[in-house]
Amino acid sequence: MSSLAIEVNGLVKSFGTVHAVRGLNLQVQRGEVFGLLGPNGAGKTTSLEMLEGLVQPDAGTIHLLGMDWRVHGMEIRQRIGVQFQSTQLDEKIKVREVLDMASQYYANPRSVPDLLKLLQLEEKAGAYQSKLSGGQRQRLALGLALVNDPELVFLDEPTTGLDPQARQSFWDLVRLLKQEGRTVLLTTHYMDEAEALCDRIGIMDHGQILQMGTPRELIASLHQPSYAELEFAGMAPNAASFSLQCSLPVEVKNQYWIIALQDPKRDLQTILSGVESLDLPMQQLHVRRASLEDVFLQRTGRSLRE
Numbered sequence: 402m403s404s405l406a407i408e409v410n411g412l413v414k415s416f417g418t419v420h421a422v423r424g425l426n427l428q429v430q431r432g433e434v435f436g437l438l439g440p441n442g443a444g445k446t447t448s449l450e451m452l453e454g455l456v457q458p459d460a461g462t463i464h465l466l467g468m469d470w471r472v473h474g475m476e477i478r479q480r481i482g483v484q485f486q487s488t489q490l491d492e493k494i495k496v497r498e499v500l501d502m503a504s505q506y507y508a509n510p511r512s513v514p515d516l517l518k519l520l521q522l523e524e525k526a527g528a529y530q531s532k533l534s535g536g537q538r539q540r541l542a543l544g545l546a547l548v549n550d551p552e553l554v555f556l557d558e559p560t561t562g563l564d565p566q567a568r569q570s571f572w573d574l575v576r577l578l579k580q581e582g583r584t585v586l587l588t589t590h591y592m593d594e595a596e597a598l599c600d601r602i603g604i605m606d607h608g609q610i611l612q613m614g615t616p617r618e619l620i621a622s623l624h625q626p627s628y629a630e631l632e633f634a635g636m637a638p639n640a641a642s643f644s645l646q647c648s649l650p651v652e653v654k655n656q657y658w659i660i661a662l663q664d665p666k667r668d669l670q671t672i673l674s675g676v677e678s679l680d681l682p683m684q685q686l687h688v689r690r691a692s693l694e695d696v697f698l699q700r701t702g703r704s705l706r707e
Contacts, residue, residue: 536567
């Protein structure tokens with residue numbers, strides 16, 4: 402049995418003149434939680450749709466669980482689970498009925514009582530799905546992805562729009578899937594989510610993976626341990642004079658200046674001296690460690706939600 406849950410080579414997909422995916426290569430180990438990060442239009446969803454068998458690639462090969470989609474499509478469908486960005490269900494169908502109906506399509510489905518317990522929806526089993534909260538609906542959508550007891554699960558931006566408590570609850574479910582030995586491939590817009598859940602991450606843009614590694618490896622690749630963030634009253638002032646005087650590059654972002662610290666002790670003294678000599682209206686200064694968002698911005702040159 403192959404140790405790889407996903408093996409993709411040279412994957413290409415275009416829609417007219419739009420090149421959505423350009424030679425994607427990817428390997429995901431069994432039992433791994435792998436995250437794809439990228440701005441809108443990076444090719445994440447198109448890549449997932451090809452892996453899920455929903456879109457035919459123009460070129461390249463896809464092997465899931467050691468099987469080729471072109472040869473073993475029916476068997477692959479029995480062994481993977483998919484949660485889409487949005488799931489539309491009839492308003493007058495009940496939670497238990499949704500799972501019962503879905504289980505009929507598979508030879509060896511997971512028991513509905515077991516799923517309800519896993520999803521913490523036992524008390525909502527008889528409720529109409531339209532009466533569920535946003536977090537409960539997302540857990541039900543995950544239940545549909547798990548109804549066939551899959552070895553490999555695809556989650557496309559599963560927590561978008563959820564409140565913090567619902568997101569944490571969903572994260573617990575993803576961690577449980579990993580504990581059960583399942584492989585998870587997810588896309589997300591949230592850096593904290595990727596860092597909390599993923600064993601490895603691929604940063605994707607313009608249809609290609611630009612960089613790949615564990616969260617720790619990606620952050621270490623910056624060779625930049627910390628940043629100073631200066632907050633101002635209102636919009637941040639132009640930083641040209643400060644940058645010239647202090648010999649420090651400044652990124653201006655709304656109310657903030659962001660300054661990379663090569664030597665925190667020395668650079669912080671320089672920053673405070675510059676703020677005082679130029680009489681800048683700084684309200685507070687915060688020092689933070691480098692993050693996945695810093696890696697993302699360096700690799701793609703744009704914000705995640707652009």
